[in-house]
Amino acid sequence: MEQMDNLRKKFVSPGVPLEHPLVIVRGENEFLYDDTGKRYLDFTSGIGVTALGHANPELIKAADEQLHKLWHVCVHVTSYPSYLELAMRLSENVKMSGEKMVALFNSGAEATENAAKISRQVSGKTYIISFIGGFHGRTSLALSMTGKYIPYKIGFEPLTPNVVHIPFPYCYRLPVKDEDECVDIVMSIAEQVVNVSLSSQAIAAMIVEPIQGEGGFVVPPKRFLKELESLAKKNGIYLIADEVQTGYCRTGHFMAFEHFNMDPDMVTLGKAIANGLPLSAVVGKKKIMEKVVSGSIGGTYGGNPIAAAVAIKVIEVIEREKLCKRAEALGKIIAERFNEMERKYEVIGEHRGLGIMRAIELVKSKESKEPNKKLTIRIIEEARKRGLLLLKAGYYGNVIRLHPPLTISESSLINGLEILEEALRASL
C-alpha cells in the first residue's frame, strides 16, 4: 500500500482528485477489496457507474465473447453489430416521443458536449442555457455548461463562449415559503433570460440534469421540468436531459425524466451504460439527429465493440431482473432510515432523492442551514474506517450521496446505513 501511495504521489498528476486513499485490487458485486485484503462495502459504484455490481459474471461473459470476436474497427470505417444493436435498444428504451437516432461516444463529457454541438449545428443558433450547480463534464464546452467554478474551471478560461447559467430550483437553499414559490421564482428568471437578456432567436438549447448529481442530488419540484419544457418548446429551443448520472434505473425509472412526464429532444447517457467500460451516448429525436453534417461528430473509439456488447447485456439484465423496481424498493429502505436520522440529528438539514439515488445535506444547525463541509469529510473518513465507502457532493461540498449498486443485497444496504449512522455519531 505504501509503495502504491508513493507511485501515485510520484507519477500521477495531483490534478486528478482522490476521494479515498486506498488501493483497490478486486471487486465482487457490492464489495471492494484493497491490497491488504480488507473488504469495503461500496456505496460509490465508481461514481454511479457499476450499477450491476463489480465483476458481474454475465457482463464479463459478454465482454469476453466480444473480445474474442472483434475489439476495434471504428464505426467511421465500417459498421459492426454491437454498435447497431445498441443504437436500436437505446432508441427503444429511452422513452421520448417519436422516432430516435443515436450516436455513441466514450465519456459523459463527450455526450453532453456533442448534444450541445448538435443543437448548435442543427438550429443555426449558438447560446446554450444550463443551470447553476449543474455538472456536465470537463471538456471545454461541457465545462462551460457546468455551473460550478471551483475547482473545475480554475485557470482553464477562456472556455467555450455563449453559455448562460440560470438558477435550479434548489428550494432548500432559496428564500421561499414552499415548492410552488420556488418554481415560480426560478421559472420567472428563466423566462426573462430567454426573452430579455437573450432571445429565442439566439438560444440553441437548454441542458438540464433532471436531478442534479454532483450538485448534491437536488430533486426539483415535479412541476419544474414540465414548465421548463413548455418554455423551451414555445421558443423553439431544444431541451437536452443530461441523464449521465440519473439514468439506468437509479431513480426508479430507466430515465429520471420519466418521473416528470418530460419529453426532451436529446438525452445524454454515460456512467452505468456499460457498467464501467468507457461508453456514452446521445439519443435524440430523428428530426434533429438526421440533420447532423456527416463527419462532424464521432471519434476513433466511440461505441467500442466490447463496451457496446456489454451495454446491450446491461439493458437485458436490467429488464430481466426488474432493476428499476428494485431501485425503488431499496430506495424506500434508505428513505425511511434517512427520515428517521433527519428527525434525530440537528446536523442533517435535509434528506432528498428518488429511488436509490439518495443523499443527506449536512449543516451546522437546522435553523442556520450553514453548510457543514468539515463534518461531511469527517463522516466519510469514519465510515471508511468502518469499511464503508461514501462520496460527497453538493454546491458547498456538504452532501453525502449514496451510489450503491442496484444489485446490492438488502442486508448489505441496511448494514451500510448502520455504519453511516455510526460514523455520523462518531463525528459529532
Ligand SMILES: Cc1ncc(COP(=O)(O)O)c(C=O)c1O
Ligand atoms: C450529469 C453528468 N453529466 C456529465 C458528466 C461527465 O461524465 P464523465 O466524467 O464521464 O465525462 C457527469 C459526471 O459526473 C455527470 O454527473
